[in-house]
Structure formats: C-alpha cells, structure tokens
Amino acid sequence: MTPFLEMRNISKTFPGVRALKGVDLTLYRGQVHAVAGENGAGKSTLMKIMTGVQRCDPGGTITVEGEEVVISDPVHARSLGISIIYQELAVVDNLSIAENIFLAREPVNAAGLIDRRKMNAAAAAVLAELDMKLNPAMLVGDLSIGQKQMVEIARAISYQSKLIIMDEPTASLSHHEATVLLRMVRRLAAQDIGIVYISHRLEEIFEIADTVTVMRDGETVDSRPVGEMTRDLLVRKMVDRELSQFFGEHVSHATDEVLLSVRNLGMYRPTHHSAHVRDVSFDLHRGEILGFFGLIGAGRTEVMEMIFGSRAYVGDILIDGKPVRMSDPSVAISEGLGFVTEDRKGQGLVLDMSVRENFSLTHLSDYCRLDFVDRGRETKRCREFIQALGIKTPSPEQKVVNLSGGNQQKVIIAKWVARKPRILIVDEPTRGIDVGAKAEVHALLNKLAAEGMSIIVVSSDLPEILAISDRVIVLKEGRITGGFTHQEASQENVMFAATG
C-alpha cells in the first residue's frame, strides 16, 4: 500500500522555541492514525504545517500521493484532499450554522444567489449524521462551546476529503457526543478516508486507532500499530517518567459548614434557543469538591455563569448564609469566588498579553503598592506557577497566544489558584490537558480542598467527575435530575440521570 501523505524531517522554529525537530510521519488512507504527546509536544504545530497554516523550516518535505508539494494555505491543502478540525475553534459567530459549514463553498442558484434551502438541508443532513439536533439557521454565536465544536466537525467531514485531521475534537464534548464522533470516525475510515486523531483521552485512542505515534518535545519517540501498544507504555513514552497514579484513593475533605447555597436559580428571560435553566438549588460545603455532569447544552456553564455574576438570573444565591446579588463578576470575586471558564480564547485569556500579565490579572493588587505594580514580585510568583504546573513557555513574557492549547489552559488555572479564592468553579478544567498534567490538576484540586477551599467541577469527562467529586449533581435540559454521593455515583446511574 502506498502512503497518502508522508512528512520527512519536519522542523519548526519560533522565536525562542523549537517546536518541531525533524519529525517524520506517514499516513495511509482508510487508517486512523493517533498522535499522542504532552502539552506543547508539537502536535498541533505539525498539523498546521500539514494544512499550510504554517510553513516548516527549510529542509522538510511533504509528499502527497507520491508527489512532493509545498502546501501554501488551508485552501490548497483542501484541494489536495486534506481537511482539519482545529484545536482552537475557528467558527464565525455572526453567521449561521449552515453558513459556517459551507463557508466559501455555498451552493448558489441560477441567479447567483445563495440557495438557502439547499444549504440548510445539506447542513441538517450533516448534523443529523452527527446526531445533533440543531436548527442550521441558528447563529453560531448563540451556541455553547461544545456545540461550536460539533459545527467544526460537521464542516470538516462535509468536505470530500481523503484525509481528515482531528485535533482534540472531543475535548469539549461530553460522553454521548464523543461516542457518536468515534462511530463517525470509524465509518469514515471504512470509506477509505485517512484520519489523524489527536486526543488526550487515551481510551479513545485504543478504541479507534490503527496506528499511534507518540511525540515528545518536538520529536517522534515512537510509532507502532495500536495492537502493540499498552496504555502504560503509551503514557511512559509520552511523559518519560513514572506517573504515580491517575486517580488516587478518594479522600473527602468536606465539612458540615455550608459556604454557598443556591436556591431556585433560573434564567432571566430565557431565549428560545437556550436550555431553560430553572429551579436549580444546591449547597456547597467548605472543603468539598462538587461535580456537575450533563450533556453538552445541559446548562451547566450557564448555572456557573449565573453564580459568578456574568449572566442575569432569578433566584437566590447565599454566601455564608447571607444573600448576595451577583450583579457582576467583580461582586462574586470580592465574595471569594473564582471561575476557570471553559472558553479559553473568548473568556479566559487576553491573547495579546504575556503569560505574566494574564496570570496576575486576577490578583494584581497582591503585587501593588499605591497602585504601582512590583514587576519583580509579579514575575517571581508567575515563575513559581509555571514551574508548579509545568507550563511550557520560553519565559513569562511570551504572549499567551503563542502557547499550545493545553498550556493556555494551565495559565487560566494558575491565575485563579494564585488568587486563593474560597470557592473555585472550574469549568472543563482538564480540557486539552495531557494525562500527566491532568493527574497533577486533580492532585492540585484535592490539595486545595484539603486546605479548605470549596470547589465546583464542571466536566464532561465522566471518569474524571466520578474520581474526584465528593458529590455529583447531574443537570439535564436546565434542571437537576440527579444527586449522588461519591459512593453512590457510578457510570450507569449518572449517565442515566443525564440522558434518561
């Protein structure tokens, strides 16, 4: 069998960073080729080179179907039969779902006008394949992150491609959507389409991949059929050191003291296309880790936004038994809340600012005397966190936009943990984070809880929720449909509450 695409000796140097060092990769049609590696290993960069978003350093070659090519841009890549789902969402908020899926190849009628009906029907068909029930005429700006991700996926598979690259497609999907996607991937492979599959959810790799390539520090360290790979071996190849344990024995630090009570929380003026959050009530205890589970669009993020004051609500929120009107995030923050948002680019980071400036934004006054920032102390503290969370960056002065996705996520976690809030809400905290770092984040959350911090974890990763939560609350279509203690919670009953 001749390979569809071969990359030889691919290197890429950014100012201060050598992201890739002579990488080789061979891809075949009809095969699922997984690429694994720690955050910042160079996976996304390799894919960007394959689709012409970035150009590799001189010396590297790319061969497609036996012919050497210089891929100039994504459109060129697509004409060669290569399409990609970017790790960082690349959707246009002010266009509809259908317009996004068919952007730059809209069907037109004889008069040269866009044939909306045809386009919407075609979009609906693609969405149906992915088991998404969304109106194709909806604006993408009104979708949740997970739904936007599905739109990206729909777009990529709607091209008549020979090779589809999926860079962490399931990072913001919950179990159900992920399952649908994996089924889709297998079906595509059966249609003689090649797939590159990047994911930090290792079980997915074992479920669907034919071959797995492991990258570390910009190099390929291993590549073999998945049958010859074990999970332990994969992890060892990725991180090059022994990981103690993924999920340690669960120890609860919850006390009886109620820190946060939410009563009959609901949306203020629900719009027709949003999950109608209503009657959400729960308590959060000091030192407790409270998990929130649900399918995408269940309304978990919205509940958290209401609690954090960034979304209008009806109902009551009590802190230490005192009612507080969360009219603005600054109110919530002064009440001791922190919020690691799920939308990195839109809500989490000021992309054009440095790691240091993003890091300190939540607690800048810690470094201030008379409003003057002591940059020395700021940098020192930032370095500590870079060290502690293993953030891969040449220096604290690097702009966050230049970090890899997982490392950006770590910056967001760092900026909130450094503030030491009493209540920390983390929405999809380990999205896009590699296995090693994931274990470290879990350990960090446990440690914070042990120190008396209360934590709400929203995650679509069911094993994660089950492993670290003292209690699990399940949301479905805006309502609480289940509550379980750590002991009660199991894959089956939690999933049943979320879907049933």
Add this chain to the structure above:
Amino acid sequence: KDKADITVAVVPKVAVPFFDDCNTGAKEAADKLGVQYQWVVPQNTQGSTQVKIIEDLIARHVDGIAISVNEPKSVEGIIKQAVDAGIAVLTFDSDSANSGRSMYIGTINEAAGETMGKAMAEAIGGEGKVAIVTGQLGASNLNERIAGVKKALEAYPKITIAATEGTEDDLARGVSVTEALLRANPDLKGIFGMSQVGGPAVAKVLAEKEFSDRKGVLKVFAFDDLPDTVKGVKDGFIDGIMVQRPVTMGRLAVEHLVAQITGEEKSPADVDTGVTVVTADNLGSYTK
C-alpha cells in the same frame, strides 16, 4: 535692502475664490516690484492656525506679512512679536485693530452690510419677511455684515428677519437649508446671502420647478461675484451682489508692504477699498 532680497508673505483666511483674486493682485504687484513672494493658505478658519503660520514665517525671516485675520484677538500677540522682530505687518480684508499692524486695507464689512440692507429694503418696498443665509456661524466678517444689515433694517420697522441659517459654507447644505426656508415661509420677501455660498444656493433653489413661482417675487442680495452668482444675476434670480475689490486689496497690500520695508512709506494709514453693488445693469463693467 535690495528689492530682490525682500520676501513678502500674504496669508488669506482660507482657500476661497475671493482670496484667489487677492493672490492674483498680490502676485502681480510682487512680480512688478521684483520682490520674492510667498502665499500661505491656512488649512482651516481657526485663529490658532494663522498664529502657527505667522510663527513659521517669523522663523523663516520674511520681511513683510499681509494677513486677512480669521480671529482678531488671537493674532494680537504674534503680530506684536513679528513687528518687534522687525517685520512689516499689515492686515487686509479682515482686521485685527489692536495688534500693532501698520495699516488695514479692505472693505468695511459693516458698511457693506448696511448698503446691502438698504438695497433690500428698497427692493421689497419697506415691509415684509426676510431671511439671512450665512456661511460659517463663527466667521467674524460675516457677523459684521449681518450687524450692518440689521442696522440698516432698524429704519424699516415693518421688515422682520424671519430666520438666520448657517450653511458651513457648504453648497449642498446651503441648498437644502434654503429649500426648507422657502417652504416654511411661503410669504418670504427677500433673502440675504451673506457668504459666497448664499448666492449660488438661492439661485439654484429658485431654478427648481417647485419654486419657479418665487422667481422675481423673492428679492435676493448676495456677496461676492462667484461665476454662479454672476450667472444668477444674469438669469434674474439674484437682484444684486456686493462685490468687493480683492485684486486691488492684494495689489495694495504688497505695494504698501514693500514701501514700508524700503522705508519709502513712513506713516501708513488705513485704506477702504469699498464695495460695488452689481446688478444686471452694470454686470459687465465693474472692476475688482
């Protein structure tokens, strides 16, 4: 000082046809006298812009400056400074009386306004509603003319000024303002065009079908002889224009400056260049 080494600068208020005529007169005079000549047009009508220009001219060591002042008070200080630096300074067209300039050459705007007001009063038979269409609301020469008009109309208690409208010296705005004026005042007897835009604007409006019945009924007096204004007189839309003598002003300005620099003129005195009321009768025969 040798004449070829003398540099005189002339600064108008802004780029409009009136000053182009001044430039013509001034340049001719400079060429004839054999002195170097600089024409510096401000980019806007604010007093501060002219102050900057005079500063630049002082730095350039010119020998004489003639200026048409946009705002009298704001240039006082800098003109004194120029005079102290040994530069001959005079004003033309628009004065700054307390600045220490040697002389003023030009129209007395208030007097011109009075002439205009009297002409209008006679044309409409001493009674009725009239309106004023002016240019920039802040322009001092226009305000002096308006004051003159009002002074003249004091003698005619049956004449009322129905409205005063600004046009920012923009023809399009002038036209739409005039249209609205005529619609809102069906009984309007006369319009004063105080700035160069007034004449063409009114003429164009009266040429429209909607207002064809107002032609001849509505008496129009305007300022300055722009081609369109002259055409308006020819076509019978405009009854009279106040024509100043910009070419003369420019010529006199340079001549007096050079005379002062060479020391020929010892005690300069103001010169009133006057206005001519141009009507269909004397249309081909006036001088500027």
Add this chain to the structure above:
Amino acid sequence: MLATDQHETASGSLHSRLIAEAGKLFQVREFNVLIALVVVGVLISLYTPYFFTTNNLMGVFRAFSLTAIMSIGMVMVIITGGIDLSVGSAMGLASLVTALCFSAGYPTEVCVAAGLGVGLVFGLCNGLLITFIGLPPFIATLGTLSIGRGLMYMITRGVPVTPETPEGFAVLGQGYLGPVPVPVIIMVLLMLVFAVIMRRTRFGRHVYATGGNEHAARLSGVKVDRIKLSVYVLSSTIAALAGVIGFSRYLSAEPASGFGSELDVIAAAAIGGASLAGGAGSVTGAVIGAALVGVIANGVVLLNINTYAQQAITGGVILIAVSLDVLRSRLMGGKN
C-alpha cells in the same frame, strides 16, 4: 452588558409579536431606528404643516440621498471591520474631475466615467494599502483623505469649477421620475441591490464572515484580502457616484465639497446598527440612519429653531434615538 434590572418584566406580548414579524423584513436594530425616524417625523409634523408635504418630503429625501448613497458603501467597509475616511475626498474629487472633463469639452459619458474612475483609483489605493502593505484602515484612508483634499486645493486653488454641461446630464441630479427626484431613485435602487447582495450572495456573506472572524474566514477559504479590496473599491466608487450626482445637481464643483462628510456617513451607518468592531450592520440600516439625520436637519429649519442650537438638537436626538434602541433590545433579553 450586565443587567441593571434583573427582574422579569412582562413586556406587551402583542408588541413583541409585532417586532418578531417585522424582524423578518428588517433586523431589529433597523426596525428600531425606523421607529425613531417615524416618531421624529410625526413630532415635527405636529408643529409645522410644511413637513408632511410631497414637495418637502421629496426635498428632504433628495437632500440626504447623497449621504445615504455613500453610507451604503461605507457600511460594507465597516462590516468587514474597517473604516473608510476618504469617502468625502473621493466624492469631491470625482465631482471635480467630472467638471474638469466637461470644461475640456468631453462628451457626457466620458466625463461620468472619469468621475467614477477617480473612485476606482481611491478604492484601489485604499484596498492595496490595507491588504498588500498591511496598513490599518484608519491610517490608510486618512492618508488618501488628505491627499485627495490636497489635490482638490491644488487643482482649484479654492475656485469652484462651473463648466457648461449638455442638457441631458443635469437629469441625474435634478430630474424627477413622477414626483420622485432621480437621486432618490438611485439611492433606493442601490439600497435594494446591495441589501440583496449582502444577504443573499456569497460575496455578501463573506463580507460578514471577514468582519466576524477574519482568521476563521481565511482558514475556511474565504479570500479575505480580495473581499477587503472589493469593499474599499465599492465604497470609493459609490462615493464617486455620489460626487457625480452632486455635480449634476449643482453644476458646480466646489473645492471643499465632501470635506468632513466622512463623519456624517459613518454616523449614518452606525446609527443604522453597524458596529465599528465589524461583523454587524446592514445597508438598509445605514440608509435609515442617514434619513434620521436628514429629517432632523430639515425639521430644525422648518420649525425655525435658532440656527445656533441646531447642532445641539441634532446631537441630542441621535443620542436619544439610539439610546432607546439599545435600552429596548437590552430589555428584550439578550445576553450579558
């Protein structure tokens, strides 16, 4: 924005249904500005009988038609996230060049083509400076604005150009079709054409995509640079068309014509719902925005309001109109 008042308010259901229905014709913002326009019109006609006459209305329409025409091009630029400060210069220079061609005795078609050609050149300069060199649109078009003005002064030395023109040419600016002035007809036609283009064609959607998320649009294969170049060329050429119509209307090319009009034109687009951040706005909205300003300007003269106060009133009415619009759409839900 964060809600100031977070309690449910039962807004009249009839009202909201009406709005929803109208929304199919107009986007909400346009609709609200249209309401503001109607309210201002009714208020004026309560106090003067002269406002609501065919003659006056047509006069008003003609008076704001040039601004409205220019705002059609401008709004497309703004939707891509850009700005075109040079429209006034393009308009003025186009009218001047047309006039000069007439002076030189060329036939009407040549003169009009030369005028429009000026717009094309402006647009290409702006577009290339922005896409090829990578200048920020504000700087690029500020530069061409200054150069255009400078050229006009250099050519005219402040003296208007008023050539003789053949009979037929004046129809463009002064003619009527029934009671409707020709410039108004041109404005309406352009509005309809570009409204359809922006909503229904690939080009239009790509303009929105470029302003919404340039990076994503580019990755999807939208030829972003070509789109940008096109909108600047369109904007300048439409402005030049306005210049030619203006010249035909007044048969005089003023050396200062169009100066400062960029602010009016941008304001029309912004009042009609265009966001300077890009991605939002509409052609019909821009025209309605120009209409609102035009009606106010007419009203203050008809009502014989002190000229000195006119600008203050215009400013105040715009603020109130847009504030009501913003407040209403905030009350009607929306996000934080």
Add this chain to the structure above:
Amino acid sequence: MLATDQHETASGSLHSRLIAEAGKLFQVREFNVLIALVVVGVLISLYTPYFFTTNNLMGVFRAFSLTAIMSIGMVMVIITGGIDLSVGSAMGLASLVTALCFSAGYPTEVCVAAGLGVGLVFGLCNGLLITFIGLPPFIATLGTLSIGRGLMYMITRGVPVTPETPEGFAVLGQGYLGPVPVPVIIMVLLMLVFAVIMRRTRFGRHVYATGGNEHAARLSGVKVDRIKLSVYVLSSTIAALAGVIGFSRYLSAEPASGFGSELDVIAAAAIGGASLAGGAGSVTGAVIGAALVGVIANGVVLLNINTYAQQAITGGVILIAVSLDVLRSRLMGGKN
C-alpha cells in the same frame, strides 16, 4: 494576518540588536515613528537653515503641543477599544467657559477650574452613555460632539469671547521656562506621567486588558465599566486642559475652536501605534505621532512649498512613514 512571507530572513544583526536595545525604552512601533520623525526633520533642515534653530523648534513644539496633549487622553480611550470624537468640543467649550468666567470677573483659579470642570462633565456624559446605557462609543461621543458645538454657537452667537485676564494667567500658554514654552513643558510632563501610569500601574494594566479582551478582563475581576468611565473622563479633562492652555495662549475663545480636531488627535494616536481595535498603543507613541504631523506642517511653510499642497504632502508622508514601519516589522518576523 496570515503571513505572506513566512521564510525567516536574516535581518542585519547589528540593526536588530540596536532595535532590541531601544525597545527597552520605546516599543518598536514608537521607535519606528521616532525614526520617521528624525528623517523628516533632517530632510527639512537640509533645505532650509531656519528649521534647526531653537526658536523654530520651540515654536513647532508649542504648535503641536495642544494636539499632543489631547492625544494622550485619546490614546487611553483607544486602548480600551473605544473612541472619543468629542475632544474638540470639550476643548473648545472649556476654553469658552474659562473666557466667560474671566469676563464675569472671577479669579484665575475659579476660571481654570470651571474650564476643567467642562471636561469632567463631558467625560462623565460620554462614559455613562457608554457604560450605563451601552451606546457604542462612536455614537455617544458623536452626540456630545454635536451638543458641544451647538452649545458653543448658542453661547457665543458666533462672536469670539475676549475678556481681560490677569497678568499671571497668560504664562500658561505664552510663558517660557528658559527657552522652552510652558505648553511644551506641560505636554512633556503629562506624557511622562501617563506613560508611567500606563506601563507601571494596575490602572494601566487594566486599561490594556479591557481593550485586549473585555470579556476575559471582566471575568478576571477587572471593573471594566469603571475603567472605561475613567478613560473617557481623563480624555475629556485633558482636552479641557488643552482648551484652557489654548485660551491662555490666544486670550480669545473662538466659537469654532477645536472643531475638526478630533481627526488630528486620533490620527496622532494611530500614527504612534494605537490600534483602533483596542489593546495596543502608547502615550509616547501618540505624542510622537502628533510631532510628526506638526513638523511636516512647519516644513511646508519654511520650504515655501505650495501651501495648497500641504495636506497632500502630510497625507503622503504619513502613509510612507507608517508603511515603512509596518513593512519593517513584518520583515523582522513578528507574528504570522
């Protein structure tokens, strides 16, 4: 921007090291505009001996100082992603109110305070319209611009106000400290103070964060509305200060003073590297931008260039200067 040229180019190492060194003092963009400024200065002085004299240079500095002062406030607004069109009105009205107070015989301190108070009111209006009502900055400040102009006409009825002022007051605008005019000293002081504020304080950091990603800043606890309100108040108050200085310089409050200056002020900020999209820009850059425009205006008169061409030349030089800057930073790598 996706890179057009993505191959690394070995730019002269000495040059890049020099730039890197200077970068500690200035950001690159500022540095490049500074170079442009120096080049233009040298070119002018090659052709005229009068440019490089203390008197002339100080005159030039004083001439652009008011624009530069206003651009310091403006650039902060622009960094938050906003725009302030009302600076010219704030400046003009402040100078008028100061003059009126002198006419009424109040002591100097009261008159100056009243002038600055005008700025405060302007800023509060702008800020509240933008944060509380949620108007787009362009519309809000366009409204206050018109209202301000209207008020000036209403108050002055077109006649400049020229009161007698006590001896000491004129120092503000006309005085010297050694060879340096007082307005220039004020400009430099303000520049230094605000440069430090923007780079070193929490407030400055929050201003940049607000413009960089308002949503993320708000969610990180930045009181975005308060920041916005502050920059609009600062911008208007600084503009009012410019108005007071201007009045002290000319001792005449003109009805049209400050009109149209918003474009000059925004241009200065933009030439100095501010991005109208927000998040980028600097106080020193804005002042250098104002200087560039001021030096060109001076050069045109000194070199006896056809003044009708002045605007065209200014436009051309700005385009060239910023283009070179953009091209250079693109060549030097930067981002893709």
